[in-house]
Amino acid sequence: MTQTATVAYGAQVKEAAEYVKSKLxxxxxTIGLIxxxxxxxxxxxxxxxxxxxxEEIPHFPQSTVVGHAGRFVIGKLEGKDVIIMQGRFHFYEGYAMRKVVLPVYVLxxxxxxxxxxxxxxxxxNKAFxxxxxxxxxxxxxxTGDNPLIGPNDPELGVxxxxxxRAYDHEYIALAKKLAIEVKGTQGETLELQEGVYAGISGPTYETPAELKxxxxxxxxxxxxxxxxxxxAASHSQLRVLGITCITDMAIGEELEPLTHEQVVKVANLTKPKFIGLVRAFVREVQVEV
Incomplete structure (x- = not known):
């Protein structure tokens, strides 16, 4: 990647951010959600x-995945100003990594x-x-790639x-504390796990050997x-809380066929507890400006 391309990328971030800012x-x-x-x-x-x-934002890619609305939602949540990404971009959609993370730099x-x-x-994890x-x-x-490969733009980060500490320890502790008050639609308690997320490129689901x-x-x-x-968030010095909804069990020795529709179905069933946890976190988190 040439230096000209790097400058152009920084200019894209700036132009996209200015457009979104004009709509705020x-x-x-100060809180963003993906x-x-x-x-x-x-x-x-x-x-x-x-x-x-x-599609209205300069230089933004388009989300092509079922279940992703493809828009920013700006407004109030738990009394705080937030901006939400309803849908994200993926490496497997054919976008370069820098295009995938463009919204993070804009935020x-x-x-x-x-x-x-x-x-x-x-x-x-068999305990999940x-x-x-x-x-x-x-x-x-x-994933086999990294969005920071190429010349660095110092205006974006070091x-x-x-x-x-890419995943903020204080935020994890706060989420664990708040999970006690979160209930499902039938009054069931939230089963909150902790662990390491393995990010792959996709779009194929993993083979048994890969999962092992x-x-x-x-x-x-x-x-x-x-x-x-x-x-990209660490590059931008943002504090991150990451949450995975476990939609299926991916145990290499016990792997069964899986479809995207199954993933969305389980995510939909888990939504009340997921939303309850996120809302509680937004309500209680103290953001340093």
């Missing part, structure tokens, strides 16, 4: 919402300090079950960003998103 009105969000497959309904709960389709330019990143993933929520404590980048390898390396859940966005 009286809102000044909602994964089947989890976008939280965006419909935003008060006094402003909707901004991705940082808009003044976001706290980023809640969610996804649907397969559970590789479908329908659990997992707080991400760390990740394995198995050349070698630290990743030792990822579990052996320390992965507790596997999915096709989040890792590039967290790298």
């Amino acid at each position: 009105g009286a809102y000044s969000p 909602l994964g497959s089947g989890l976008g309904d939280l965006g419909d709960q935003i008060e006094d919402a402003v909707y901004l389709p991705y 940082a330019k808009l003044g976001i300090k706290t980023l809640v990143i969610t996804n649907a993933g397969g559970g590789m 079950k479908a329908g659990d929520l997992m707080l991400i404590t760390d990740h394995l980048n198995m 050349r070698f960003p630290d990743m030792s 390898m990822l579990a052996y390396l320390g992965g507790d859940a596997v999915g096709m998103s989040t890792v590039p966005e967290v790298i």
Whole structure:
């Protein structure tokens, strides 16, 4: 990648951020949320919402995945100004990694300090079950790429960003504390897990041998998103809470055929508890401006 291309990328971030900023009105969000497959309904709960389709934003790619609405939702959640991504972009859609993470840099330019990143993933830890929520404590980048490869733009972040606390320890502790008050539609308690998220490129689901390898390396859940966005968030010095909805069990020795429709179905069943946890976190988190 040439230096000209790097400058152009920074200019794209700036132009996209300026356009989104022009649509914020009286809102000044410091909390951003990225909602994964089947989890976008939280965006419909935003008060006094402003909707901004991705296709209207300069340089933004288009989301092509079922279950992703493909727009920003700006407004109030738990009394706080927020901006939500209803749908995200993936490496497997054919976009370059830098295009996949463009929205994260735009959010940082808009003044976001706290980023809640969610996804649907397969559970590789045998102690998990479908329908659990997992707080991400760390990740394995198995995508074969990194959005920071190429010349660094110092306006976006430092050349070698630290990743030792990519998933904020204080946020994890807060989410664990708040999980006690979250109930499902039948009054059931939230089964909250913690673990390492293994990010792969997709779009194929994993083979049994691949799942055995990822579990052996320390992965507790596997999915096709989040890792590039967290790298960009660390580059931008954003504090991140990551949550995986375990939509299926991905145990190499016991693997059964899986479809995207099954993933979305389980995510939909888990939504009340997921939304309850995220709303509680937004309500209680203290954002340093």
